[in-house]
Amino acid sequence: MGQQSSHSTAAGHNHPKYLAHHFESMEQQNSSGKLGMWLFLGQEVLFFSGLFLMYVLARMFYPDTFLAAHELLDWKLGALNTIFLLTSSLTMALAVRGAQVNSQPQMYWNIVATIVLGGAFMVVKYIEYSHKFHDGLLPGHFFDAAKAMHNGVPANIPGAPAVFFAIYFIMTGTHGLHVLIGMGLMLWLLVRIKRGDFNSENHVYLENVGLYWHIVDLIWIFLFPLLYLVR
């Protein structure tokens, strides 16, 4: 026979505090949240796959350009950013671990660390971008080789350097936007951690932000060698 309905009384005896009205159990709620996030990440991968395909084709069109133009990117800054993001993935994982062991401070400070590392990534990105703007190394129509040469940058590159920088800006820009979104989500996490929302039973939201952060990290792991370390 049918079970009793549980939607009407949130004060029902063993109705967990964080269970949304339309779910029957925490287990159902958590696994739904996780499945939803995985589907969303699948969507993200396909989204970026379009960009990677564009990269592959452009590199096929202009192999020489890519070889020469990547010299104008600073691989040291790129490597620094890779370290920032890899470390932030670690702190993120530690935060999730904190939730599993019910440690409020471990959650809180690891998320803070993740935000700081993400912020450091964006600062480095800002420094790189402002150099490119200053030197006229910009996408498409805005590419200005004369300005670059004037600033002492060897921008006399064969093929279509404008295409390379278009791809550089589109790919890192889209990725940077994802980093910013992730940082925004983590600020909200901090509020909720302070509020005491997360514990070993209920932390699917924290875990999902973690998954998202790992995919953002993973995309950078591909971007870095493709753009900065062309061989």
Place this chain on the structure above:
Amino acid sequence: MNLGSALGYMMAQAANTTSWWKPIQASAHAGAVDTLFNFIMYLCFFFFVLIVGAMVYFIVKYRRKGNGPERTSPIKGNHTLEIVWSVIPGILLVLIFAWGFKDWLAIAVVPANAMEVRVSGQKWNWTFTYPKEGIVSADLVVPAGQPVKLVMTSKDVLHSFYIPDFRIKRDVVPGKYSVLWFEPSEEATHQIYCTEYCGTEHSNMLSKVKVVSSAKYEEWLANGGDEDGGTPVPLADKGKKLYEQRGCVACHSIDGTNKVGPTWKGLYGSARKFTDGTSLAAADENYIRESILVPNAKIVAGYAGVMPSYQGQLNDKQLESIIEYIKTLK
């Protein structure tokens, strides 16, 4: 044209026509394409009658009647039937695929003895260049029975070159050459369309393919692609023809209305103002010539510089004809 030859022409057309709703078959490919088309059509008729016939029969037979207790069949499926209606269409589909593939290879592979014509599409007209003779023409003129290879490219956006009577079509892409071939079966004139959407005058991007006897074709070549056959024609009349054939008509009116470009009415001798602030007291031959060959050198105020260059597409005589024609438009 007298009545006898008109009748003869109509009979020839009828013999060429497979049905009243299909274009005539005028190339080596057309017959094969139509045969397969008809085969698929009869197959479709069969399945359509089968499906809709069963549907109508069931509606009539099993329509709910009366108000008493009713009985329905407990059938949930039938594996034999399901396999039959998966496998039989499957076999037919493979057959159609193979047949279409075979015919299509014939369309795709150009014979070695084909003569070559270059085709250039631009908004919104076609230009045909005969590479050996250096002739540039607004119509495609070819001898009957001779395989023709078209090497096509576009100057601006995508176009698509389509001759229904020949059952051939191919996209014309900027920055690439695409190839198409056909073998016209007899002397007649056929319509050419652009079938890839290309903007304002897409539906007027038309041209003709004129299939002539090889003797006539040689004569046409000898006259430098001039259809007047060497007989003298006033330059202005020739200019008017070029105006209609070479795409000028798409953007320039001759009645004073402003279209994509300025009107030609009263153009000669008029004062011109340009977007860069300069001006010209009276438009002369040099100005018009420059505007045709280097359109963006001087752009009339109020217009966008969208006209393609006609450099290499019009010879001096043709340019003079157009200038003479513009002079007559007062």
Place this chain on the structure above:
Amino acid sequence: MESNHNNVPQSAHAASAGGAEPNYINAHKGIWSWMTTVDHKRLGLMYLVGVLTFFGLGGIFALLVRTQLLGPIFGGASGKQEWLFSGDTYNKLFTLHGAVMVFLVIIPSIPASLGNFFLPLMLGAKDVAFPKLNLMSFYVYVLGGIFLLFSIFTGAVDTGWTFYTPYSSTTSTSVVSAVMGVFILGFSSILTGVNFIVTIHKMRAPGLTWVRLPLFVWAQYATSLIQVLATPVLAITLMLLAIERTMGIGIFDAKLGGDPVLFQHFFWFYSHPAVYIMILPAFGVISEIITINSRKQIFGYKAIAMSSVAIAVIGFLVWGHHMFTSGQSELASAVFSFLTFAVAIPTAIKTFSWVATMYGGSLRMNSAMWYAQAFLFLFTIGGLTGLFLGTLSVDIHLHDTYFVVAHFHYVMMGGTMTAFVGALHHWWPKMTGRMLNEFWGKVSCFFVFVGFNVTFFSQFLLGTKGMPRRYANYLPEFQTWHQISTIGSYLLGLGFFITLIYMIQSLINGEKAPKNPWGGLSLEWETDSPPIEHNFHGQPVVNNGPYEFPEIDHSKSNRGGH
């Protein structure tokens, strides 16, 4: 109780409530309660209003396009004569018609409106898995619609709904706004897809196993998979197009060293699967309507369910059949042609199964069933004519002619929209608590059916004769069929106008609908009409399949004469 489901005892509920529990419409009052609702039923209704509004708008564009084609033929040597609109205006009209109908009407039509409303009901759930996300999808849809329509006021777009480069990257019309609109609409579609997949996986009532799911749910599941996997590629394609336009990156524009055909590959990689986003939900609807109104088990449940998934998977591998004349490699064309024929088989299986379901049934020919039969007729033509276009040699002749226009209208309009309107008739009593006028339902179906065939069958003839599509005017030889087609379109418009009238009439003073007017067995018929706010009075439990109707029906007299 006529069904075999075990439900929570009604008496217990009735006693505690002390009267009728408010339904989802009147449980909360005021515009704000609608704007902030997370109730899937209300969101479904809001989507429905949006979709129908845009359907009206897209329909007006269509009628203007057809009216233009009544007249113009080439007038003599001076070029052409204009009839109603200039070439530019005509180009904008057909672009808007296509873009509105595809992105704002057909794609969200069944999934977002009816899917939202009925998916949780059919699963015995209280809501979709992520109700807030659902609300967000709706607002994203509205925002996308605003962007798309905003382009009209900034000069409209004239690229065709396909946005082919380099025309779209060079034309002076407001492409960026339209493209951003479609980009945003894509995210609404993705989020809805994610929501539905999770809902189907996680929110099924006890006993509702995968093989007991109504086929509508299966169809939604396959649709959602495509939405999640294909739409991001469209999003990135359109983003690149917008960037190409604004910055000139040189990916799609040959002048800058790019490849315009590349755009077509990107575009059709999404847009062909999108065709299945449009048609699969219609398949689900037809499975529901035909079984219930035949009061009979569906013929070959597993074959129908699996063929939906098969279509979704193979649908990803056939995009190149839009490009047989584009200059893609010969080998690619051959492979795409072959796979295209492979998709035809699961589609054929479905059609045969629907007809076989009616065998030995007890057919209630209500207006929904009329629409379902119209669907079978029209979709059969649409599907069969696809064979011509999938065939390499024949497609060379027919590509980009009116034959293609007729074919996809038979599938999209004759298929999806007919099923959508049929589904509205079928589920209207559940959604609104009112019955529709059966007589006028059949009258409208008649006009739609006749008008549709007159409009679009003549276009098969035009296309075979070589009439290219997207032409603002045409040679004289095509005029007769164009005029017949236009007259048909007016009949079609009239049919839908009648539908609108009696739907409004039903809302005002329609007969009160019973809980289960058609005698369905799936869970949505277990709730009240209209349903209460949280769908069910208790947790429903399922003990059998959705179509296991008893062989002999004794309960006829209980059904309130319908």
